[in-house]
C-alpha cells in the first residue's frame with residue numbers, strides 16, 4: 001500500500017484528455033497538489049492508503065473550468081450600467097466610475113468577490129486584465145486561486161500609472177518578480193485594445209514581450225464600431241495593425257474576435273493565435289456573435305471567457321459554456337456543431353492552452369496540478385441520467401458544483417467556501433454599491 005494525500009472517488013469522471021472518455025467508478029490520486037494517478041476505484045482501494053478519502057456517489061468529476069478572460073474586480077460594477085451599447089457603456093458609465101474610484105482597495109475587494117463566485121461555480125483558473133494587477137495576484141494567492149495576471153497597458157493616466165513608460169515598467173517588474181515560476185500565478189501583457197496604444201508603444205511592448213518571453217492578450221474586433229473607428233483614424237483594421245507590428249503569433253490571445261474576415265481567420269490559424277470567446281458579454285453589449293465553428297474548423301484554439309461582471313453579468317463558466325455551444329449551433333446552422341464534449345474541452349483544456357498552461361492544467365492527467373471540480377448530478381433537473389457529459393453541459397446549474405480543489409487544496413467542500421468569509425464579502429459589496437451609486441448620480445448631473 002502506498003500513502004497518498006487525497007483519494008477522490010466520484011461516480012463518473014471526464015478527464016477531457018483523451019477526448020470523449022467517460023470513466024465509471026475511477027479514483028483520482030492527489031499528492032503534493034498534483035494528480036499522481038487515475039485508476040479504477042477497486043485498484044485504488046488496494047493500492048493506496050490516503051490521508052483523506054472523499055467519495056462522491058452521485059457526482060461527475062471534471063477538470064476545473066478555465067475562465068480565459070475576465071476583469072475580476074469589475075464584479076463591484078455588476079448591474080451598475082446595463083442595457084447600453086459598448087461605446088456608451090465604456091465612455092459614459094464604466095470609465096467615469098473607474099476614474100473616480102480606482103484604487104488598490106476596490107481591486108482587492110472586487111477580486112475577492114469574483115474569486116468567491118468563480119470557485120463556487122467550479123472555476124479553478126481565471127485570466128484577468130485590470131488595474132493594480134499586483135493586488136489581483138496577491139488576492140489570488142491569499143485565496144489559493146490560480147490566475148493569469150494580465151498587466152494593463154494603455155496610454156492615458158490612471159490611478160495605477162501615469163504614462164506608457166510607467167505602464168511598461170510596472171508590467172515588466174510584475175512579470176519578473178515575484179511570480180516567475182510561481183505555483184499559482186502566471187503573468188502576461190494586456191494592452192487594452194489597439195485604440196489604446198500607438199504603433200511606437202506596441203513596438204516597445206513587442207520588444208519587451210520577446211525579451212521576457214511573456215504572452216500578450218488584447219481585446220480585438222469586439223464590435224463593428226471598433227473596426228470602423230480604426231479604419232477612419234488610421235486607414236487600417238485593428239488586426240492589420242497588429243499583424244504589421246509583428247504581434248500576430250502563437251503567444252497572442254485575441255479576446256472576443258467577433259468581426260473577422262475570412263483572410264484574417266486564415267492568418268490567425270496559420271499563426272497559432274488563440275481566441276477567448278465571451279458569448280454572453282458580446283450578446284449583452286450587442287457586439288455580435290463570434291462564428292466560432294468557423295474558427296474551430298480553421299484549426300484555431302477557441303477558449304471561453306466570461307468577460308467582466310459589468311457586461312455579463314455573471315462569472316459562471318457552466319452557463320457560458322452552454323451559451324457557447326448553443327450559439328455555435330445556431331450560427332453554423334448545424335446542431336452537430338460544438339458537441340457537449342467539445343464545449344467542455346473549450347471551457348477547460350482549450351482555456352489552459354490559450355494561456356500557455358496546457359502542460360500544467362486543463363485535464364485530469366498524471367503530473368498536472370490537481371485543479372478539479374465535482375458536480376452533483378442527483379437533482380431532478382438532471383434526470384433521467386443517460387449521459388453525464390450531456391447533463392453537465394445542457395442542464396446542470398452552477399449551484400450543483402459541490403467541491404473544488406486547486407493544486408490539491410479543497411476550497412469548496414459540499415457547497416461551502418472553505419477559506420472565504422462570505423459575510424465580509426457581502427458587507428464590502430454593499431459599501432461599494434453605496435459609493436459607486438454616488439458617482440453615478442454625479443456623472444449624470446454633469447452630462
Ligand SMILES: [Zn+2]
Nearest residue numbers: 070219307308
Ligand atoms: Zn474584456
